[in-house]
Amino acid sequence: MTGLRVLVSGASGFVGRAVVAELLRQGHTVFAGSRRGEAVGGAQGVKLDVTDAASALRAVQQAEPDAVVHLVGIIAQTKDQTFQAAHVEGTRHMLAATPRGARYLHMSALGADPASKSRYSATKGEAEALVRSSGLDWTIFRPSL
Structure with missing residues (x-):
């Protein structure tokens, strides 16, 4: 399947740069979403703050x-970035914005579980639950840290 238009959130991050490069290599039109909206590896930059x-x-x-x-x-959380905002609310916003009929691929994490004592793992699990109930055609993948 080539020739898709793909929006990558977090495109300027470590994983994002690799994903963008591979999508471009496969012939897709890639939009690199990041807070600053910079172009990444030949993909068109798009301003994207998932917490908004x-x-x-x-x-x-x-x-x-x-x-x-x-x-x-x-x-890690900071006073400006929380797991709840980045993982849960960011996912909620991206799901709501994704057009019906578009494929949604979601990077979670090993150990994601809403009942986890780890706030990181709990919010990753909460985000997965949102994806599963979204009604979109979705895939969740769980890499290790």
Whole structure:
């Protein structure tokens, strides 16, 4: 399957750069979503702050994607970034913005479980539950840290 329009959230991150490169290599049109909106590896940059529902919607409207690859995640909280905002609310916003009929691929993590004592794993599990109940055609993948 080549020639898809793909929006990648978290495109400027470690995993995002590799995903963007592979999608471009396969001949897809890639929109690299990041907070600064910079181009990544030849993909068109798109401003995307997943913690802001309006930003997610604007990015999706700009890209008009056949598929969304949602990679945004944080491994440590700060006063400005929380697991709840990045993992749960960010996923909620991306799911709401993704067009029905588009494929949604979601990067979670090993051990994701809403009942986990780890806030990281719990919010990753909460995000997975949102994906499963979204009504979209979805795939969840769980890499290790």
